[in-house]
Amino acid sequence: MSAIVASPSFHVSPSLRLGIGRFLLLAAVLAVWQFAPAYTLIDSLISRPTLVAERIFQWIANGLLIRESIATLSSVIFGLFFGGVAGSFLGLVAGFWRPVGAIVEPWLTGLFALPKSAFIPLFILWFGISGRQHVLFVATVVFFFFFFAMFNGARNVPASWRNLLALSGANAFQSIRILYIPASFGWLLAAMRLAIPHAFVAAISIEVIASRDGLGHLVKTSSAVLDATGTVAAVAWLVALSTTLGATSIKLAESARWNK
Amino acid sequence: MNIQASHSTGVFDVEPGRAPVLSFQGVSKSFSHENRSTPAIETINLDIARGEFVAFLGPSGCGKTTLLNLAAGLIKPDNGAVLRDGEPLRGPNTRVGYLTQSDALLPWRTVIANVTLPLEIRRIPRVERQARAMAMLERVGLGAFARHLPGQLSGGMRKRAALARTLVYDPKTLLLDEPFSALDAQARLAMQRQLRELVDELGLTVLLVTHDLNEAIALADRIVVFSKRPARVLEDIDIRHDPSILRQRRTSLDGSLHDRLWSLLENELEAGALR
Amino acid sequence: MFRHGFTLLFLLAAWQLGAGFGATAYYLSTPVQVADRLLEWSMSGYVWPHLLSTIECSLAGFGVAAFVGTLFALAMASSPSFARLLEPALFAAFSTPKIVIAPLLILWIGVGTLPVIALSALSSFFVIFYGSYGGLRDVSGSYIDTAAVLGAGYWTTAFQFRLPAAGPYILASLTQGLIYAFHGAILGEMTASDTGMGYLIVYSATSMDAASVLAALAVIGAVTFGLLHLLASATRALAAPLNAEALA
Ligand SMILES: Nc1ncnc2c1ncn2[C@@H]1O[C@H](COP(=O)(O)OP(=O)(O)OP(=O)(O)O)[C@@H](O)[C@H]1O
Ligand SMILES: [Mg+2]
Numbered sequence: 039m040s041a042i043v044a045s046p047s048f049h050v051s052p053s054l055r056l057g058i059g060r061f062l063l064l065a066a067v068l069a070v071w072q073f074a075p076a077y078t079l080i081d082s083l084i085s086r087p088t089l090v091a092e093r094i095f096q097w098i099a100n101g102l103l104i105r106e107s108i109a110t111l112s113s114v115i116f117g118l119f120f121g122g123v124a125g126s127f128l129g130l131v132a133g134f135w136r137p138v139g140a141i142v143e144p145w146l147t148g149l150f151a152l153p154k155s156a157f158i159p160l161f162i163l164w165f166g167i168s169g170r171q172h173v174l175f176v177a178t179v180v181f182f183f184f185f186f187a188m189f190n191g192a193r194n195v196p197a198s199w200r201n202l203l204a205l206s207g208a209n210a211f212q213s214i215r216i217l218y219i220p221a222s223f224g225w226l227l228a229a230m231r232l233a234i235p236h237a238f239v240a241a242i243s244i245e246v247i248a249s250r251d252g253l254g255h256l257v258k259t260s261s262a263v264l265d266a267t268g269t270v271a272a273v274a275w276l277v278a279l280s281t282t283l284g285a286t287s288i289k290l291a292e293s294a295r296w297n298k
Numbered sequence: 299m300n301i302q303a304s305h306s307t308g309v310f311d312v313e314p315g316r317a318p319v320l321s322f323q324g325v326s327k328s329f330s331h332e333n334r335s336t337p338a339i340e341t342i343n344l345d346i347a348r349g350e351f352v353a354f355l356g357p358s359g360c361g362k363t364t365l366l367n368l369a370a371g372l373i374k375p376d377n378g379a380v381l382r383d384g385e386p387l388r389g390p391n392t393r394v395g396y397l398t399q400s401d402a403l404l405p406w407r408t409v410i411a412n413v414t415l416p417l418e419i420r421r422i423p424r425v426e427r428q429a430r431a432m433a434m435l436e437r438v439g440l441g442a443f444a445r446h447l448p449g450q451l452s453g454g455m456r457k458r459a460a461l462a463r464t465l466v467y468d469p470k471t472l473l474l475d476e477p478f479s480a481l482d483a484q485a486r487l488a489m490q491r492q493l494r495e496l497v498d499e500l501g502l503t504v505l506l507v508t509h510d511l512n513e514a515i516a517l518a519d520r521i522v523v524f525s526k527r528p529a530r531v532l533e534d535i536d537i538r539h540d541p542s543i544l545r546q547r548r549t550s551l552d553g554s555l556h557d558r559l560w561s562l563l564e565n566e567l568e569a570g571a572l573r
Numbered sequence: 574m575f576r577h578g579f580t581l582l583f584l585l586a587a588w589q590l591g592a593g594f595g596a597t598a599y600y601l602s603t604p605v606q607v608a609d610r611l612l613e614w615s616m617s618g619y620v621w622p623h624l625l626s627t628i629e630c631s632l633a634g635f636g637v638a639a640f641v642g643t644l645f646a647l648a649m650a651s652s653p654s655f656a657r658l659l660e661p662a663l664f665a666a667f668s669t670p671k672i673v674i675a676p677l678l679i680l681w682i683g684v685g686t687l688p689v690i691a692l693s694a695l696s697s698f699f700v701i702f703y704g705s706y707g708g709l710r711d712v713s714g715s716y717i718d719t720a721a722v723l724g725a726g727y728w729t730t731a732f733q734f735r736l737p738a739a740g741p742y743i744l745a746s747l748t749q750g751l752i753y754a755f756h757g758a759i760l761g762e763m764t765a766s767d768t769g770m771g772y773l774i775v776y777s778a779t780s781m782d783a784a785s786v787l788a789a790l791a792v793i794g795a796v797t798f799g800l801l802h803l804l805a806s807a808t809r810a811l812a813a814p815l816n817a818e819a820l821a
Contacts, residue, residue: 196402
């Protein structure tokens, strides 16, 4: 009798148990955070979960968080668009016409190895602090991902496919339209998957270093006035947003694959 | 039975005033790999007359595909020249239909979109190219699979789709690299018969690479046997085409031809194994 | 090689001549100005303390990240349930731009080398962690079975079977991590320090000194390529015996 009553507790599915475990872990961290500062001097440094939550709701209510998120996301989206178009185009050209690739590719590989954020001051010096310069920086960063994707995609078009088009008498534009662009689709998805998170990092970086708006700016200004609750609230919001974006980009790349 | 097998020097007599469709003149080709150059074919002289059905036989890796690639103008010979209708070939030979060893179907296009591809590039109007592609697909028995993706087809079906694409723009010369190797015995027989009918009907010139002696005997007018790499012409055998050949060639006379080809290739294989 | 030299020469000449027109030299500077600035910096010794500070912070950050990253990866690879428990938290931390930690650190510990080291460590931690974790987790089952048959316990399996078998992966992730540590340190200096190459770039940009910004970038580029070169040869030299060992 008792065995029958007790048995359901042993049949918790593994995924549910995992979920409970993760929840308990989070709850424990939040509880320590909530109650520990009360007994220490650093209360004003890390704030508390309740205060942070309160601030986030307050900022959502007065529109600040939405406004700054839109500022950041528009830099990301426009940057992805312009950097994506420019990078894909140049990558295709460099991959299709081998001599162009031979000249351009080593230099871009070299530039790509450099720390991108170190160029932010240069962008500011050249273009000033504005939304446009954010887009420009994000576009520059994502440019590389799309360039290398299209470049490698074009380079890896199998000889048998190229021969097929050649024997039909295809010209360069027909080859690019019929063969090179569709064949690079998988590479573009991979680039997208990398470029989205990097675009976000780029936008936040330039906002932290120098800007007038955006979530990075919000973190920085909150910290500058020694507003611990505000800083942590902005960071927490940022963590949520970037995690969502990261997970979305992975899903996107996985779902849109045409070949199994 | 009128099968006459003759040993020749490799250069075939052509009707005067009419240049062979394809002519290999002292052609050699080697490939370099890690700074070492290995010859693939060595001074080949071979003329293919219009309307001829020639089978290429030879040990694996001897250079048969390389010969077809040369005929298609996809690679250039190191020495000698490949002539098409008497003119040296420059660049890809757009007058041939080339069915390569790999089917090279584009995986993101449906079967029919793959078949219309050569017509699309030749700027044939959409309606016409759809109709021609569909007719060709019916012909190879893939009418019901026109809207499928190549990934959803079996190996043999893919081969037939590729064959349809090769034939759809009415090339007068076909280069076929082991076209039926992926098919089961029955399908192979059906496809062979279909190919022979098509060739007779349209008066095509065919270069067929095969490992199947029976296929070569059954289909070809002429069989060229190559040595192991680097390829040289070992034998150039003329077997006259007979419309009822598929039936008749199962007789003992063919057995002797079969045996002769078999021993030729066997010698080559042994020579290769001993090295 | 020859062709690249030629391209470089061409680009520099175009830059030098192009910058001569109008007021663009003010923004773009010129190759000659940049070279002059580099010479001046090295002669006066102005750049060395900055470079040294960046390198020290990078090494400190790298050391922390390498230690914590590989140990953490080993712990997670050895115990899948622990790994699954932490996966979302790690992914969230990994996805978040590391630079946002800088304002927090300034708030907590002020401007200085400590936030720079922290940012350097954080930047390289994830490369090292994820790289090593992948290698450690995918250690072939036969290895682990061998360990079990030999009666190896949890720790012996982790340290004497898993760790050596994933050696090449860990090495590769560590080499990557060193570059990330260097770049993370620069990022930290740009936001939370008053020394180092990162600080030098920001300072030069604020004083509208394009030549100095470019000179500092050139130094950073040189160190990056030096590191890449060094690490490529180190990996080649070290990976060979490790691979042989893994196969034996
Ligand atoms: N692009 C290439 N680069 C280097 N070597 C090549 C290349 N193409 C062919 N070869 C070499 O040339 C030789 C002949 O190759 P080929 O493909 O013509 O043989 P084949 O007779 O068609 O063989 P199979 O019957 O197996 O298809 C082989 O040894 C091959 O390794
Ligand atoms: Mg072949």
